[in-house]
Every structure is written in structure tokens, then in C-alpha cells.
Amino acid sequence: MARFELVCSECGMVFSEDPDLLVCPKCSVRQEAGASLRGVLEVRLSDPLSRWPDGAVHEPGVLTRLLPLADPRVLAPLAVGGTPLLEAPRLRQELGMPKLWLKDDIRNPSGSTKDRASWLVAAKAREYGREVIATASTGNAASSLAAVCAASGQRAVVLVPATAPRAKLVQMMVCGARVIPVDGSYDDAFELCCEACRELGWYNRNTALNPYTIEGKKTLAVEIARGLAPEAPDVVIVPAGDGVITAGVAKGFADLVEWGLLQRAPRLVIVQPTGASALVDALERGADDVTAVRGAASVADSLVVESPRNARLALARVRASDGGGVAVSDDAILGAVARLARLTGVFAEPAAAASLAGLKAALDAGLVGRDERAVLLATGSGLKDLDAASRTVDFPQPVPPDLESVARVVEG
Amino acid sequence: MARFELVCSECGMVFSEDPDLLVCPKCSVRQEAGASLRGVLEVRLSDPLSRWPDGAVHEPGVLTRLLPLADPRVLAPLAVGGTPLLEAPRLRQELGMPKLWLKDDIRNPSGSTKDRASWLVAAKAREYGREVIATASTGNAASSLAAVCAASGQRAVVLVPATAPRAKLVQMMVCGARVIPVDGSYDDAFELCCEACRELGWYNRNTALNPYTIEGKKTLAVEIARGLAPEAPDVVIVPAGDGVITAGVAKGFADLVEWGLLQRAPRLVIVQPTGASALVDALERGADDVTAVRGAASVADSLVVESPRNARLALARVRASDGGGVAVSDDAILGAVARLARLTGVFAEPAAAASLAGLKAALDAGLVGRDERAVLLATGSGLKDLDAASRTVDFPQPVPPDLESVARVVEG
Numbered sequence: 001m002a003r004f005e006l007v008c009s010e011c012g013m014v015f016s017e018d019p020d021l022l023v024c025p026k027c028s029v030r031q032e033a034g035a036s037l038r039g040v041l042e043v044r045l046s047d048p049l050s051r052w053p054d055g056a057v058h059e060p061g062v063l064t065r066l067l068p069l070a071d072p073r074v075l076a077p078l079a080v081g082g083t084p085l086l087e088a089p090r091l092r093q094e095l096g097m098p099k100l101w102l103k104d105d106i107r108n109p110s111g112s113t114k115d116r117a118s119w120l121v122a123a124k125a126r127e128y129g130r131e132v133i134a135t136a137s138t139g140n141a142a143s144s145l146a147a148v149c150a151a152s153g154q155r156a157v158v159l160v161p162a163t164a165p166r167a168k169l170v171q172m173m174v175c176g177a178r179v180i181p182v183d184g185s186y187d188d189a190f191e192l193c194c195e196a197c198r199e200l201g202w203y204n205r206n207t208a209l210n211p212y213t214i215e216g217k218k219t220l221a222v223e224i225a226r227g228l229a230p231e232a233p234d235v236v237i238v239p240a241g242d243g244v245i246t247a248g249v250a251k252g253f254a255d256l257v258e259w260g261l262l263q264r265a266p267r268l269v270i271v272q273p274t275g276a277s278a279l280v281d282a283l284e285r286g287a288d289d290v291t292a293v294r295g296a297a298s299v300a301d302s303l304v305v306e307s308p309r310n311a312r313l314a315l316a317r318v319r320a321s322d323g324g325g326v327a328v329s330d331d332a333i334l335g336a337v338a339r340l341a342r343l344t345g346v347f348a349e350p351a352a353a354a355s356l357a358g359l360k361a362a363l364d365a366g367l368v369g370r371d372e373r374a375v376l377l378a379t380g381s382g383l384k385d386l387d388a389a390s391r392t393v394d395f396p397q398p399v400p401p402d403l404e405s406v407a408r409v410v411e412g
Numbered sequence: 413m414a415r416f417e418l419v420c421s422e423c424g425m426v427f428s429e430d431p432d433l434l435v436c437p438k439c440s441v442r443q444e445a446g447a448s449l450r451g452v453l454e455v456r457l458s459d460p461l462s463r464w465p466d467g468a469v470h471e472p473g474v475l476t477r478l479l480p481l482a483d484p485r486v487l488a489p490l491a492v493g494g495t496p497l498l499e500a501p502r503l504r505q506e507l508g509m510p511k512l513w514l515k516d517d518i519r520n521p522s523g524s525t526k527d528r529a530s531w532l533v534a535a536k537a538r539e540y541g542r543e544v545i546a547t548a549s550t551g552n553a554a555s556s557l558a559a560v561c562a563a564s565g566q567r568a569v570v571l572v573p574a575t576a577p578r579a580k581l582v583q584m585m586v587c588g589a590r591v592i593p594v595d596g597s598y599d600d601a602f603e604l605c606c607e608a609c610r611e612l613g614w615y616n617r618n619t620a621l622n623p624y625t626i627e628g629k630k631t632l633a634v635e636i637a638r639g640l641a642p643e644a645p646d647v648v649i650v651p652a653g654d655g656v657i658t659a660g661v662a663k664g665f666a667d668l669v670e671w672g673l674l675q676r677a678p679r680l681v682i683v684q685p686t687g688a689s690a691l692v693d694a695l696e697r698g699a700d701d702v703t704a705v706r707g708a709a710s711v712a713d714s715l716v717v718e719s720p721r722n723a724r725l726a727l728a729r730v731r732a733s734d735g736g737g738v739a740v741s742d743d744a745i746l747g748a749v750a751r752l753a754r755l756t757g758v759f760a761e762p763a764a765a766a767s768l769a770g771l772k773a774a775l776d777a778g779l780v781g782r783d784e785r786a787v788l789l790a791t792g793s794g795l796k797d798l799d800a801a802s803r804t805v806d807f808p809q810p811v812p813p814d815l816e817s818v819a820r821v822v823e824g
Binding site: 409 | 490491498500501502516519522558560562563565569571574581582583585586588591592593595603604607612749753756757758793794795796798801802804807808809810813814815818
């Protein structure tokens with residue numbers, strides 16, 4: 001018996017596992033280049049978890065009941081997931097939210113949530129005997145794929161906007177990926193990666209297009225639910241670019257509800273920068289799909305997407321959760337980088353701190369209540385974008401090594 | 413009954429806990445400014461662990477049996493420790509070492525091993541009602557103290573060489589520390605911090621001088637031993653600056669042997685850059701103390717110490733372990749940054765990758781055997797020093813977004 005099937009999120013058609021199957025062949029007939037994807041597939045496991053394990057949910061024996069994997073030994077030898085769910089008392093106090101948690105997903109191997117997707121995709125590529133894995137990325141997915149492939153001995157080819165932050169570029173190169181900086185946007189890189197994979201036979205990790213990206217990210221929801229059990233979260237605040245973390249988190253909670261491990265799924269509130277807010281705009285318009293934001297731009301580079309590829313699925317899932325969306329300014333995002341670091345010690349990149357900026361906006365808009373059991377996601381490390389963080393601080397002048405100088409600084 | 417005592421590592425005198433006690437008053441009478449410390453104290457617990465817990469060793473209930481803490485609730489709400497012990501199969505294969513592990517301690521909250529020390533020191537400061545904690549640092553200890561104090565609401569003052577890598581400076585500033593860049597060396601900052609603490613009443617976290625820095629870092633050894641149990645490690649490779657990670661790791665293994673949880677302590681092999689090799693030089697000379705390396709310099713900024721403050725204790729512990737030391741060139745260190753990343757996906761800063769460079773040197777020198785059960789420590793994130801990592805890669809030229817350009821790059 002098959003261990004899992006793939007289900008089209010639009011027409012509901014069911015498919016057997018197939019290494020060459022990415023999106024639903026029927027729904028994607030109408031796919032236009034550069035537009036959001038049609039017919040994104042989701043995984044349906046045949047033998048899932050039926051009760052919480054005693055140990056952690058990221059242990060190998062548990063992962064085979066959580067993910068579409070026959071044998072966890074195909075996973076690269078990196079410890080992905082199992083990141084802390086912090087109580088963050090000072091942030092709780094500042095926001096007046098006594099039941100707020102911070103899921104510090106920065107503490108994945110490459111410093112971002114993308115590792116959850118890369119890990120599963122690389123494992124499936126290994127099962128399929130595909131040794132070259134390619135992805136388009138704003139930066140974190142590429143760094144992540146590079147790190148995972150370094151650990152497993154697979155080959156990563158990554159296409160990134162030439163403007164990606166230097167830290168991400170250095171990280172992916174040091175980890176041995178073949179890096180192709182593209183003179184163009186992330187959206188250009190996405191299309192180019194699809195073309196290259198078709199022509200050159202590479203396995204395509206492009207987010208949302210590869211169903212295992214969504215499925216990999218669902219472990220984030222599983223860890224949150226496990227961490228709060230027996231209580232259930234009321235609302236989760238998710239920074240959104242392509243909408244794959246959103247859909248992955250929704251998928252995780254939906255699975256747990258179906259498997260009887262969670263009473264109800266939380267609302268999802270997505271956060272985008274005002275300069276790249278296609279999903280939030282669509283939610284406000286009541287539309288099922290996005291209108292591309294040409295020339296999208298923001299300090300939160302990881303969220304700079306003109307046409308979120310997973311828009312149709314993400315919008316459906318946010319609506320089904322009874323959630324919503326907020327757009328936040330770059331100033332609010334930079335302010336949140338500093339506030340999050342100063343109140344929790346978690347140094348997040350702008351895209352990750354956007355969730356805090358979004359939470360404040362959502363509180364003001366009445367989308368989230370202060371007494372709710374809320375979880376804020378931090379998805380990528382502040383060390384990955386120092387230029388942005390530098391804008392939040394004033395570099396002090398060096399002082400001579402004597403006590404008078406120190407005293408002057410401290411009193412000043 | 414007291415939960416713990418402090419024991420002088422030189423004269424053996426025993427002291428009760430005292431917030432103002434740092435080093436042994438008797439041995440430190442002969443202390444010279446700028447020299448290695450005399451009379452460094454170690455903790456002796458009265459009610460330690462007597463068997464391995466079922467769960468992880470970094471859980472609160474276990475920590476009170478492992479660390480000199482009455483109540484783990486004084487610890488800042490950050491998840492310190494519990495970092496992965498990786499099998500790293502590709503590194504094993506490259507080195508021909510089938511029983512090699514990589515302790516990826518980069519995955520601490522602020523991205524370095526220093527969190528283990530800062531966490532305990534800040535907790536003791538809280539117990540003592542001392543709200544300002546100061547430290548001298550090459551960068552990581554300061555970032556770490558900043559993050560811990562942000563989480564707990566304590567105040568951090570950090571003195572760092574003005575030349576510290578930008579990533580570390582940005583991180584400590586974003587986390588809200590009062591940063592004082594000093595026109596001088598780390599050694600200058602160390603003395604200045606001592607003076608400022610005495611004059612201004614701050615609690616001094618300076619490494620080795622504060623006994624809880626050594627004690628906090630001992631959890632690294634406890635996690636390694638727990639991870640390999642029931643087997644015991646034969647040798648651990650430790651990058652050394654001041655020698656406090658060295659002494660902390662030695663203390664951890666010594667405690668476990670005393671408590672009956674480990675049959676024998678492993679050998680410790682320390683690694684220093686050739687430009688800052690005071691400890692390794694002393695080992696080679698058979699000396700009990702170091703000769704300062706004036707003008708010490710290396711690409712591994714975290715290891716650039718002229719006069720390692722914990723030299724006397726670290727040298728004694730390395731010798732007692734039947735271990736040794738190796739000095740490695742900056743070229744070897746940079747090569748190790750790239751090799752470690754490409755074979756494991758772990759992107760380490762130069763000081764951390766130095767352990768891999770050192771392992772190769774130790775294999776060549778016959779200090780480590782290929783069949784030994786060996787553990788390599790990775791102590792700080794590569795994202796903290798991009799300039800160094802950039803020297804190991806060639807930035808590729810951006811390409812136009814078309815398939816021909818991609819194909820040319822890949823074939824080229």
C-alpha cells in the first residue's frame with residue numbers, strides 16, 4: 001500500500017507519488033508564466049501519527065509518521081527543527097499579552113525556517129536518485145539548500161537575485177552550492193529555475209511548485225501544537241512572501257486536527273511589507289488570487305515577491321482559518337527588529353521581525369485579542385542581513401582604554 | 413547546607429558562595445595586570461546528578477543538579493544548550509575517522525558557545541541582585557551577554573576591541589547592550605573591565621575571572637557525554653583563546669567521572685592560531701604558565717588573546733587529560749571554514765573551524781588516532797564574520813535571466 005498520495009488543492013484530484021509530478025497536470029494547464037501557481041499539491045499520509053510521542057516530534061521514528069518518508073535515513077545528517085517555543089516574558093509584558101509565545105525558528109541549521117523544506121525535498125531527491133537539486137530563492141532557501149546538500153553530498157544549484165544580502169550569498173557559496181546570481185527579480189529567478197530544471201534534468205525545489213516544500217514546513221505547526229498541548233493555539237502570526245510557510249503551517253494544523261491530535265486549528269494572520277503586499281491586498285479585496293505587485297521592494301528582502309507563487313492556496317487557507325492579513329511599513333519592520341532583540345534576545349532578520357510588527361498592527365486592527373493564545377514566528381536570523389540591522393543602531397565611537405573614558409560614556 | 417562551594421584551582425582552599433568573590437584572595441595576591449589569572453575558582457556541588465536523566469540534560473529540573481543554582485527560574489528565558497551532536501558522515505569519510513562527531517554549538521541562542529557562560533553568570537547576578545553585568549570580549553561573549561540580558565531584562569555593558577567583526581558589533585547593539593568599543597586589544601579591554609567593575613559596582617562576567625563562566629561551559633561536556641553514552645569519548649578538539657572553554661569542558665568531564673556517570677575523561681587537544689598561540693607554546697615548553705604574545709593577530713578573531721587569562725588552569729587540565737595542543741596557520745583555518753561547510757553544512761566562524769584545522773594537524777602529529785572516538789567543537793557561527801568567509805569563495809558574476817546564460821555558467 002502506498003504510504004501517501006498527493007492531492008490537488010484546487011480540483012481535489014488524487015495522484016500517486018511520482019518523481020516528475022510537481023503541480024496538478026489538469027489545473028496547471030492554464031498556468032501563465034510569472035503568475036501564481038495553479039494546482040499546487042498537498043500530501044495525504046496513509047499511516048499518520050495517532051497519538052503524541054513521548055519524545056520530541058523531530059525524532060526519526062516520529063518523522064516517518066509525520067512526513068512522506070519511508071526511511072528517515074535518506075534525510076541529510078543535520079538536526080533540522082526542534083526549535084524553541086519561548087515564553088518571552090518581557091515581550092508579553094510590553095504587548096500586554098500574557099499568552100504569547102515566540103517560535104524561534106532561526107535556530108535551524110542554516111538559520112532559517114527554509115531548512116524544514118530543503119531537508120524533506122533533498123530526502124525525496126535522494127529517494128528518486130536525483131543528485132542535482134535547483135532552486136530559485138531570495139536568499140534563505142538557497143542557503144538552506146546549500147547547507148543540506150553539503151551535509152548529504154548532493155549537489156545544489158541556486159538562482160538568486162544579484163541583490164541578495166551578502167551574508168546569504170557568502171553562506172550559500174561557502175557551503176559549496178553552485179550560485180547563479182541573476183540580474184533580475186526573485187520572480188525572474190523562479191521562472192528561470194523552472195526552465196533550467198526542465199532542460200537540464202535538475203530536481204526542482206522551487207517553493208510551492210515542489211509539494212514537499214509545503215509538507216516540510218508543516219513540522220513547524222506540529223512542534224507548536226506539541227509545545228502547547230494540551231492547550232491549543234488561538235492564532236499564529238506568519239510572515240508571508242510566496243505564502244508557503246503560511247500553507248505549510250496551515251497543513252500541519254489541519255493534519256493534526258484530522259489525526260485527532262488537536263481540537264481546532266488556529267487562525268492564521270499573515271504579515272507582508274507594504275511594498276510587497278500582494279497576498280494582503282487580495283485578502284482585503286476578497287479575491288481568490290493576487291494581482292502582481294510590479295517592482296515590489298522592502299527592507300525585508302525575504303518577503304520581496306511580486307507574484308506570490310502559492311497565493312491561491314495560501315489565501316484559501318488563511319480564509320478557512322478565519323484569519324486575516326496586515327501590511328506593515330519598512331520603518332515598522334526595522335523598529336520590530338530592534339524591539340524583538342531588546343525584549344527577547346532573538347536577533348531576527350527584517351522578514352522575521354515583520355511578524356512582531358504585524359502583531360502590533362493586528363492588535364490595533366482587532367484581528368488579534370490580547371488574551372489570546374498567540375504564537376509569533378521568527379523565521380530567519382538577523383545575522384543574515386546586517387545592513388538592515390545596522391539601520392536600527394548608532395555605532396558608538398571608540399574610546400581610549402582608560403576608566404575616565406568609560407565613565408564618560410556610561411554617564412553620557 | 414550550602415548547595416555548593418568554590419575551590420581554588422591552585423591552592424585548593426575552599427570558599428563559601430559570595431557575590432564579591434571572583435578569584436582566590438590568597439593566590440591572587442601575586443596577580444599582575446595583563447598576566448594570566450592566579451587562583452581561578454571552580455565550583456563543587458554538594459548534591460549533583462547521580463544518574464543520567466531520562467530527558468535532556470538542559471531541562472530545568474536537571475540543571476539544578478548540574479549547576480550551582482537553587483532555582484532555575486533565575487535563568488534568562490532563552491533556550492541555551494541542547495545543541496546537536498552530529499555524526500557528519502562526509503567529514504568522517506574525508507578524514508578516515510569513523511567515530512568522529514561534530515558538536516554544533518553554533519546553535520545556541522546568540523550563535524556561540526559563550527551563551528552557556530553568559531546564561532549562568534546572568535542568573536547568578538540576578539540571585540545577587542546585581543542588575544548591571546559587564547564583560548570584556550573579542551565579540552561573542554559580548555553578543556551573548558547582550559542577548560541573555562535582553563531576554564531577562566538585565567543590563568549589559570560590554571567592552572570590545574574596536575576592530576571586532578561588524579556582525580558581532582551589530583548583534584550586541586541591536587540586543588540593547590551598552591557597547592564600548594575600546595581603542596586597544598582584547599587584553600586592554602579585559603583590564604579596563606575589571607577596573608570599571610570595581611569602581612562602578614558592576615558584576616564582572618570577564619571570562620575565567622568569574623568562576624561561573626567555566627562552570628556554565630561545562631554543560632558542553634555533559635551534553636557530549638550524554639550523547640555518546642554508554643560509550644565515552646576518547647578525545648575532544650577544543651579551539652582555545654583564554655582557555656575557558658578548555659577548562660569548562662575539562663570540568664564537565666571531571667564532574668561526571670566523580671559522580672560516576674562517565675568511566676574516564678577524554679584527552680583534550682587544544683587548537684590555537686599560530687599568531688596567538690600562547691597556550692600551545694607553553695605546552696610545548698612544558699611550562700605551567702604562558703609567555704604573552706604581544707601583538708597577537710589572526711583571522712580567528714575570537715582566539716586573538718595576548719595573554720590567555722585562564723592559562724594556568726587550562727594548561728594543567730590539558731596535561732592532566734594526557735592531551736596536547738597544536739597551532740594552525742590562518743590559511744589552514746580559512747581552508748577549514750570552507751571544508752567544514754562543504755562537508756557538513758555547518759558554517760562556522762574561523763575560530764570554530766580552527767578545531768577542524770587542528771584535528772588535521774593533530775592527526776599528522778600523532779596526537780589523535782583515526783580510530784578514536786573524537787569530538788570536534790564548533791563554537792561560533794560563520795555568519796558572525798563574513799569578511800573572513802568571503803576570502804574562501806569567488807563571487808560569481810551576475811547573469812542575465814535566460815537559459816543560455818545559466819547553461820554557460822554550469823558548463824563553464
